[in-house]
Amino acid sequence: MTMNEKDFDLAVLGAGPGGYAAAIRGAQLGKKVALIEKEEIGGVCLNKGCIPTKTFLEYVETLENLEKNENWGIDLEVKGVNFQKFIERCDKTVGILVGGLNKIILSYGIELYRGEGSFIDRNRLEVKESKTEKTHRLKASKIIIASGSRPKRFAPFDIDDKNIITSDGALDLKEIPKDIVIIGGGVIGCEFASIFSGLGSKVILVELEKSLLPQEDREISNRLAAIFKRRNIEINLGTTVEGIDTRKGSLSLALSNGNVLTGEKVLVSLGRFPNFQIKGLEKIDLELGQGTIKVDSRMETSLKGIYAVGDVLGGPFLAHLAYHQGIIASENAFGLDAEIDRDTLPDCIYTSPEIGRVGLTEEEAVKRGMKIKVGRYPFAALSRAVIANERQGLFKIISREENDRIIGIHILGKRATDLIGEAVLALKSGMTAKDLAGVIHAHPTFYEGLGSAAEDVNHQAIHLRKK
Numbered sequence: 001m002t003m004n005e006k007d008f009d010l011a012v013l014g015a016g017p018g019g020y021a022a023a024i025r026g027a028q029l030g031k032k033v034a035l036i037e038k039e040e041i042g043g044v045c046l047n048k049g050c051i052p053t054k055t056f057l058e059y060v061e062t063l064e065n066l067e068k069n070e071n072w073g074i075d076l077e078v079k080g081v082n083f084q085k086f087i088e089r090c091d092k093t094v095g096i097l098v099g100g101l102n103k104i105i106l107s108y109g110i111e112l113y114r115g116e117g118s119f120i121d122r123n124r125l126e127v128k129e130s131k132t133e134k135t136h137r138l139k140a141s142k143i144i145i146a147s148g149s150r151p152k153r154f155a156p157f158d159i160d161d162k163n164i165i166t167s168d169g170a171l172d173l174k175e176i177p178k179d180i181v182i183i184g185g186g187v188i189g190c191e192f193a194s195i196f197s198g199l200g201s202k203v204i205l206v207e208l209e210k211s212l213l214p215q216e217d218r219e220i221s222n223r224l225a226a227i228f229k230r231r232n233i234e235i236n237l238g239t240t241v242e243g244i245d246t247r248k249g250s251l252s253l254a255l256s257n258g259n260v261l262t263g264e265k266v267l268v269s270l271g272r273f274p275n276f277q278i279k280g281l282e283k284i285d286l287e288l289g290q291g292t293i294k295v296d297s298r299m300e301t302s303l304k305g306i307y308a309v310g311d312v313l314g315g316p317f318l319a320h321l322a323y324h325q326g327i328i329a330s331e332n333a334f335g336l337d338a339e340i341d342r343d344t345l346p347d348c349i350y351t352s353p354e355i356g357r358v359g360l361t362e363e364e365a366v367k368r369g370m371k372i373k374v375g376r377y378p379f380a381a382l383s384r385a386v387i388a389n390e391r392q393g394l395f396k397i398i399s400r401e402e403n404d405r406i407i408g409i410h411i412l413g414k415r416a417t418d419l420i421g422e423a424v425l426a427l428k429s430g431m432t433a434k435d436l437a438g439v440i441h442a443h444p445t446f447y448e449g450l451g452s453a454a455e456d457v458n459h460q461a462i463h464l465r466k467k
Contacts, residue, residue, distance in 0.1 A: 004137070006111075008034045010333065011125055011140035013117045013278065016043020018310030018322030018329075019146030020105065025330035026142075027108035034138050035110050036117040036127055042098050043148050044311070045319040051097060052171050053191060055090045057350050060198030064352070071389060081199070083176055090171075113138075119280030122303060126280075142305050142333040145293060146326060149272040149311035157183070157244060157268050163251060164244060164266045167192065177201050177265040181253055183241050184269035185212040187349050190224070192267055194352040197233050204234040204261055206241055206253075213349065217361035217410045219396065224351060224412060227392055236261075274312045289314065297339045299329035307333060321345060344428045348417040353393055356420030359408035359427050362398055371401035375433060375457030379413045381464060382452075383444035390414040395453035397433060404432035404458070409450070419447050426450075433457035 010026040012019045015037035023035040040047045069076050105112060113136060115129040125143070127136045151166035153159050161169045167188050176199045182189045185207030197203045205212070205228070212228070212235065213221040225235055236255065244266060245252040253261040274292050287294050287302035292314035299307045307329040310322030321340075328338040349355040365372050379385040379393030393413020399406045409423035426436050437455040441448035455461040 005124070005139050006034075006136070008032050008111075008138055008140040010034070010142045010144065010330065011117075011138050012036065012144045012146055012326075013125070014043065014146035014148055014310070014312075015041045015105075015112075016146060016148045016310060016322060017045050017319040018148075018326040019043070019144070020101065020326070021323045022144045022146060022307075022309060022326035022330045023110050024104065024108055025327045026334070027110050029330065029334050031334060033108075033110045034113060034140065035105065036113045036115065036125070036138075038114070038116040038130055040098065041101055041105070041112075042094075044150075045322075046097055046101070047094060048168050048171060050319050051094055052090050053167075053195070054350055055093050056171075056195045057191070057198075057352065059086050059090075060195055060352060063198060068389060081176070083199075084174070087174070116279065118278065119283050122284045122306065142307070144299075144326070144329050144333070145276075145278065145301075145306070145308040145312060146310050146322070147275040147278055147312045149274050149317055151268075152270045152273050153268070157241070157266070158246070159268055163246065163264075164268065166268055170267055173265075177263075179204070179263045180265045180267055181206065181251070181261050181263040182267045182269055184271070185209070185235070185237070186215075186269065186271065187213065188271070189267070189269035190228075190349065190351045192269060193228065193233055194350075197228075197231050198352060202232070202234075204236070204263065206236045206239055206255065206261075208238070208240055210238050212237070213355070216347075216349070216355065216357065217396065217408075218363055220355060220357075220394070220410050220412050223394060224353075224355065227353065272311065272315075272317050274314050276312050298332040298337075299325055299340075300332065305333070316345075316347070318345070318347070341428070344424050346420050346424050348420065350417060353390070353413045354411075354416035356411040356416035356418075356423070357409070358420055358424050359406070360398065361408060361410070362396075365398055365407060370407070372407070373399050373401050373404070373433070373457050375399075375453045375455065375461070377449045377453035377456055377461065377464070379449065382446065382449045384446050384448075385414065387444065388414065395449040397436070397450075397453045397457055399433040399457050404434055406431055406433055406436065406454075411450075413446075413449075415446055419450065422447060422450055 009031035011034045012023045023033050026033045113127045115127045117125050117127045125138045179202035181204045183206050185205050193203050211221045212225050240256040242254045293308040309325035309329050311317050331338045347357040375397045377395040380391040396410040398408040433454045441451040
């Protein structure tokens with residue numbers, strides 16, 4: 001039987017931030033667009049990543065604020081935590097955002113196919129619907145692959161999604177664990193350490209490298225580690241887990257340093273893998289890297305007219321990066337000329353306190369042979385931070401010695417992921433530390449710490465003691 005084939009200008013495989021952004025931009029350019037998703041609209045970010053985890057962190061922050069009430073002379077009795085009610089709130093938040101995104105997609109006339117897409121050839125896709133198994137054939141002059149990523153699963157840890165879990169499983173817990181061992185001290189591991197510690201769990205972190213968040217500025221990651229320790233989070237650095245014994249009812253973990261840990265739950269948080277195991281991919285002879293799809297600066301693959309964006313490229317696994325890559329891919333597919341500026345890509349880590357970063361770390365700058373100047377301003381000297389009792393944190397600015405141009409800005413502290421916005425603009429516009437110091441920052445605010453750190457680069461900070 002001959003199957004009907006529908007023609008499109010653009011077909012997008014995956015409806016996460018990269019995929020839906022690509023589809024919407026294509027529709028804005030007047031193109032006929034098909035969007036294919038076998039799971040949930042919004043991808044990992046909206047359903048299993050950014051949104052639910054930040055909802056958890058908002059919950060933890062609310063609990064922490066209640067605990068601070070005594071400092072304000074407010075007497076409140078917290079009778080307990082209704083975790084199930086919070087989970088319902090989290091699901092509702094995700095539902096509201098998914099519903100809103102669906103309406104946006106429909107408003108642009110994008111045809112949404114709920115099912116698994118596979119390649120027939122370089123211009124044809126087949127989609128099998130998830131619920132009905134009905135099959136559709138699509139033909140598109142341009143195709144964008146945005147198939148996302150999944151948590152890394154390592155056989156030695158025998159992940160059962162009940163007691164030994166990944167980040168996906170952590171969001172499905174129905175009760176707060178008494179204690180939890182987190183394997184991996186990167187972004188995901190540190191974010192979940194903040195979450196579970198804030199919920200009252202005893203948290204133990206195990207990290208192979210000699211510092212938490214090894215990709216971040218060492219001064220910033222060391223300060224976060226010190227804050228974690230003050231919150232009774234146990235940290236084991238330069239250590240690996242040799243095995244997990246599940247035979248005695250509780251989990252027992254043997255470490256490479258000879259120590260043994262026990263925990264009710266184990267969270268394996270060792271990063272993510274790109275999802276490039278797309279059916280039929282072998283039919284189109286697409287060039288692959290080491291576990292990724294290769295693209296050029298315009299997001300085009302080795303095959304003309306086929307593009308790839310987001311986590312499938314192998315990281316960094318950031319929703320906002322995928323989002324912009326999707327826009328750029330659509331624009332280049334239809335005659336525009338766009339490239340992404342990776343030098344001003346913000347990196348946000350939603351620990352407690354948060355970390356925001358743009359540009360180089362101090363270690364990266366030194367490794368490149370740059371002569372640098374560094375300015376710092378602690379939250380403890382910031383009026384608004386003292387008012388809010390949020391004194392744990394630091395603004396750090398790195399500039400080049402020869403021309404004062406800013407090459408890196410790092411913020412550890414309350415709302416760092418919001419404050420980093422001005423820092424991105426400073427790097428994007430090529431500002432010097434003197435330029436940023438000359439910007440009038442309102443007082444008392446959190447963001448005026450950026451101006452003070454910029455003053456300190458050239459030893460001119462008004463609100464710091466003379467060096």
